[in-house]
Every structure is written in structure tokens, then in C-alpha cells.
Amino acid sequence: MKIYVVGIGPGGEGYITPVAREAIEKSDVVVGYTVYVDLIKNLTGDKETKTTAMKQEVERCRMALEECLKGKDVAFVCSGDAGVYGMAGIMCEVAEDYPDVDIEVIPGITAACSGGAVLGAPLIHDFAVISLSDLLTPWEMIEKRISLAAEGDFVICLYNPKSKKRVTHLDRAVELIEKHRAGDTPCGYVKNIGRDGETGVICTLKELSGNDDIDMFTTVFIGNSSTKVINGKLVTPRGYKGV
């Protein structure tokens, strides 16, 4: 009776670790958002799968718990890392009253790392990861974090920069960051990481504003005061005292 909360990385099978693959293979049932379960069809084979549509996160956790309570081992898959804005936390919360349910979190490659690799090496020094989604977090708190991260000269990685409904949040973020960082600070963004149509773009901080190319499948990277572009790659030096 075990639930593996499995991070499958950015997309393709090439980013799924052997440990994650094994957890999926040895489980009786695979639970997840339809799109992610589809991505690993080769691994699940004839195995029973249970899926829900987007945004039904709590529902999906209850589904995993229910299967587990029937005595099955469950692989609960999510994209990226299960622990970075992933399902590992809600799963623990939903299963709080069932201490006998054994939950094991299997890490995966999160978009900060996979997207960073596409652009070069933006996260070599201290960084902050912030989601611009204000669905469950007050926008004022998000603004505060953006400002403090900018003030601290952290490299900033933004998840969920836009959605169909949230179109101006990134522009506001750029505005706040520009109070502490030059408009020509090297930045970048990556779309469809590890999937068909993967694209990495290097640009400046001010070019992130009003940028229609950035959508909900994009991860945004904002350099610190030392970040530079070397041979087409976004690179943050590892220190402030030189190599």
C-alpha cells in the first residue's frame, strides 16, 4: 500500500530517471493529469490508468488515495519535479488522516533546471523560484517576493508567467525588477521544454515586457547583475570575485 509521487521531468522519456521509471513499472495503477499519463504511454503499457482533467489536483490526490486504500501500489505522476509546485505536497495533505499510507516522493527534473540548460547556465549562482500564478497566493505576496528577490540580486526563475487570463502579471514583474536591475540585464525564456517545439530565447529584461511570444508553457529566467551572454548562451558567473 504505497503511493509513489513521481516527477517525470519536462516531457520526453529521455528525462525520466531509472528510479522514476521503476516506480511506475512496479505500481498497479498510474494516476495523473491526462496529458502527463499520455506522455508516458510507452511505460505504462496495459497498466490501469486513472486520469483527471487540468486543475483537479485535489480530486486527483483523492483518486490516488482511494486506489491505495484498495490495497494497490499507485504511481502518481506529475511533470517536472513532484516537489516543485508539484503534487507531492497536496498528496501528503489529502492523506493526512491515513498515516499508514506510505508516500514516497521520487524527484524529477524541474523546469528551472531543464530550461536553464536550454539557455546555457543562468542558475550558477543563488536564485529564487517564483510562480506568477495568483490562483492560490495573494498577488501582493507575489509582488513582495519579486521585489525582494530583485533587491537581493538573485537570479530569478518565473514559473507560470502567463495564462489565458493572466496576461499582464509578467509586465508588472518586470516593472518591479527594473527598480533594482538594468533594463538591458540579460534574460531568457524557454517554451515547451523537453517536448516538440522546444525553443529557447535570450533577450533583455525590458524585452520580456509586452512579449506576446511568452505563454503558459514558458519558463522565464532573469539574470542577476553579473549574468552575461557568452557565445549565445546565458551564463551567470559562479561568484563575485571572478573565475
Add this chain to the structure above:
Amino acid sequence: MKIYVVGIGPGGEGYITPVAREAIEKSDVVVGYTVYVDLIKNLTGDKETKTTAMKQEVERCRMALEECLKGKDVAFVCSGDAGVYGMAGIMCEVAEDYPDVDIEVIPGITAACSGGAVLGAPLIHDFAVISLSDLLTPWEMIEKRISLAAEGDFVICLYNPKSKKRVTHLDRAVELIEKHRAGDTPCGYVKNIGRDGETGVICTLKELSGNDDIDMFTTVFIGNSSTKVINGKLVTPRGYKGV
């Protein structure tokens, strides 16, 4: 003529992605810190390897560049993710004058993710990653970042919390964080992630201070104001508006 800068994850082969494995297998020579090259002995087989001792990062990059300039494909391996305090950045800097050298960064699982999974789900919400090593960064800058991250209620993940010479930096970090966060805030640390002797410990913020169990092979996690312990796991809820 290509250099793959490959993140091999926390340790065992089970955390090396197929993409990373393939890059190592198709390279002519493997370059890296002796300990990491040893970790992947099964993968390198009879392949030529070139290693250096600890701290000779620039030397190692030069070695990789030199092999590449001889016309070889090089797998330059590092632990965790190649882009998080990893070698991807220095490699680009060292090869700056050789724009024809093709550098591809292959992401791996960084200690924030692999360690977070051992403890449960501490990084479900916005987080900051900070290294306490002041070898290349002025300590005042590190202190500033710790304070701003604490003020912003970021979950904080500390890399390099201690070394043989740096024994009091973590105590000072806790002192700074306590100005913004309660002493009984749930925290945790993980030693030897993904390797023999892996240990995860959940404790409070104040218990991180003067803690002799924490060493240079430890990653430290400091919860935000919502982080809690659920059935022995460190869990940060995904939002401030409840599940």
C-alpha cells in the same frame, strides 16, 4: 567537437537520466572530479577518463576544452544539476574564445529536488536557493540574501551549509532568519543524498543552530510560515488560500 556538461544527479545510477547516460556513452572521453567519475564507472567502462582533485574547477574546464580541441567529444560530468552551482557556467567562460566549441548542457537532479523528496515536499511554494560558501561571494552579500529571502517568506534551501573551515555560517544564517520567522518553524536537512548513508532529519529552525550533525555533504531546508510536518514529512502547502 562537442562538450556535454552532464549533471549526473545526486549519486547512484538510478538518478541519471537516459539523455545524460547517452551523452556519456557517446563521448570519447569523460572529464570530471575524481569522485564523480568513480560514481559512474559502470557507464564509462574502458572509456578514457581525465580527472582532477577537488576545487580545481577551472583546471578541469581547461582539460575538457583541450580534449575537445583535439577533436574529441567530451562528457564533462558534475554531480546534481550541471547548472546549479555546477560546472556549466565556468565551462562557457573558459571556452569563451572558442565559439566553435559546441557546449551542450544536460540537466540533472539538483540537491534541492532530491533532498526535498527525502524530507517530503518542502519546496511546493516559492523558494530561494542560497550557497553559504563565501569562497567566491562576499559574506555580506550572502547575509543580505538570507535576510531578504526570510523577509519574503520564501522557503529557503541552503547549499554548502558548512565545511571544515566554515563552521559558524549556518548559525549566523539561522540568527538572521529568526528575525522574520519563528524558532519552531519546521525545517530539515539531508545528508549524503542518493548515496550510502542517506539520512533525512526534520527539526525546527532553532535546532539547526549549533547542530554538529550538519556537515559539508548536507543540504538544509527552512520552511516558510505555512510549512508543517504531516505524518513525518516536511510539507509546504501550495498556497496561502488553503487547499
